[in-house]
Amino acid sequence: MWSYEKRLEYPVDIKNPNPALAKVIISQLGGPHGELGASMRYLHQRYSMPYGEVRGTLTDVGTEELAHMEIISAILYQLTKGMSIKEIKDSGFDTYFVDHTAGIYPQFASGTPFSAETFASTGDVIADLSEDLAAEQKARLSYDNILRMVDDPEVRDPIRFLREREIVHFQRFGEALSLVNEKLDSKNFYAFNPAFDCQKPRRRR
Amino acid sequence: MNSRAMLLKRLQVCDFVLTEVGLFLDTHPNDKEALAYYHKYLALKQETQTEFTRRFGTVSRYEPKNSDTWDWVDNPWPWDNSEG
Numbered sequence: 001m002w003s004y005e006k007r008l009e010y011p012v013d014i015k016n017p018n019p020a021l022a023k024v025i026i027s028q029l030g031g032p033h034g035e036l037g038a039s040m041r042y043l044h045q046r047y048s049m050p051y052g053e054v055r056g057t058l059t060d061v062g063t064e065e066l067a068h069m070e071i072i073s074a075i076l077y078q079l080t081k082g083m084s085i086k087e088i089k090d091s092g093f094d095t096y097f098v099d100h101t102a103g104i105y106p107q108f109a110s111g112t113p114f115s116a117e118t119f120a121s122t123g124d125v126i127a128d129l130s131e132d133l134a135a136e137q138k139a140r141l142s143y144d145n146i147l148r149m150v151d152d153p154e155v156r157d158p159i160r161f162l163r164e165r166e167i168v169h170f171q172r173f174g175e176a177l178s179l180v181n182e183k184l185d186s187k188n189f190y191a192f193n194p195a196f197d198c199q200k201p202r203r204r205r
Numbered sequence: 206m207n208s209r210a211m212l213l214k215r216l217q218v219c220d221f222v223l224t225e226v227g228l229f230l231d232t233h234p235n236d237k238e239a240l241a242y243y244h245k246y247l248a249l250k251q252e253t254q255t256e257f258t259r260r261f262g263t264v265s266r267y268e269p270k271n272s273d274t275w276d277w278v279d280n281p282w283p284w285d286n287s288e289g
Contacts, residue, residue: 006264007217008283009224011210015286056231064224074284081286168225175232 002063009067010161014078014154019093021150022079023109026096028146028162029072030106030114033138035162039065041119041135048123048195051183057176058132061169068165071158073104079155125195129177136170210287212257216264219250 028034042062049055080093080102088097095111106114120131143163150156185191192198206214226243233239254268263270263277270276281289 003266005220006277006283007213007220009217009221011214011217012284013286015288053232053234057228060224060228060231064228070283077284078286168228172228172232179232 002066008071008074009064010071010158012071012074012078012158014075014152016152016154017081017083017087018079018091018152018155019083019087019097020091021152021155022076023091023093023096024149025072025075025079025146025155025159026107027109028139028142029069029076029104031108031112031142032118033135033142034106034108034114034118035065035069035072035139036106036114037118038135038139039063039069040116041121042132044119044121045128045132048121049125049128050194050198051180053179054125054129054176057172061172064165064169068162071162075155075158076104077102123195124193125180126177126189126193129173129180132173133170133177136166136173140166140170207287209261212253212260216250216253216257219246219253222246223250 030036039062042058042065046055046058046062049058083093083102088094096105096107099105108114119135120128122128122131140163143159143166146159147156147163150159180194181189184194223243223246226239226246230236230239230243254264258264258268258270262279266277
């Protein structure tokens with residue numbers, strides 16, 4: 001189960017509204033490489049994993065991604081608080097504003113709403129961990145793209161933190177995959193799926 | 206940075222060490238050095254959290270500032286900037 005600790009994982013203090021930045025940064029909330037999707041991917045994949053170390057990694061990274069989702073939301077909140085109607089119109093934020101005002105709603109930068117279609121949970125140990133490695137790189141590249149477009153140091157700072165975390169998570173999933181390979185048949189990693197083929201038969205009544 | 210922001214930053218640093226070392230321990234559960242480091246920072250985080258709570262209010266439902274108020278709901282919340 002989850003607790004909430006009343007603080008951000010990393011500080012966010014943005015003094016100047018800028019809805020133009022919010023328009024792109026929102027993709028890291030509800031977009032294809034965003035934190036909400038990352039969290040849901042890992043938290044859903046963990047159940048079928050047979051190894052405690054992998055269950056632990058997926059649980060803890062999935063939980064940290066919720067904290068990242070919160071950081072992105074704080075960034076968006078501070079970028080749109082007190083924005084003027086002129087800023088809304090000039091930035092193109094008007095199409096979001098009409099339905100969400102300065103509220104926070106998880107969507108892609110393109111406006112597509114958040115969807116579970118952005119992640120998979122296959123119940124196959126190797127497929128799931130391989131997807132997780134790719135997911136972290138996709139998140140990292142999106143942060144790289146955001147950094148290309150943002151000059152405000154108060155916005156760049158938490159974004160750089162989040163980008164670094166993606167790289168660390170990539171390392172962690174790599175280690176989890178190595179650990180799994182060590183436990184499998186070295187002559188054929190695909191001989192069986194340890195998430196499904198090693199179970200004790202369940203009694204049927 | 207005011208004193209609340211400074212103490213909050215110390216608390217965030219402690220939390221972060223626990224997050225980071227914890228992730229390492231997930232795939233290296235028997236690493237003695239990492240375990241010792243984790244426990245050292247666990248104690249430090251607890252101390253820092255208690256001091257922050259005493260001076261600036263509740264940050265954890267399991268460590269309320271006192272039992273006469275439910276200051277958990279008080280502003281600021283974590284997504285507010287320094288201008289509140």
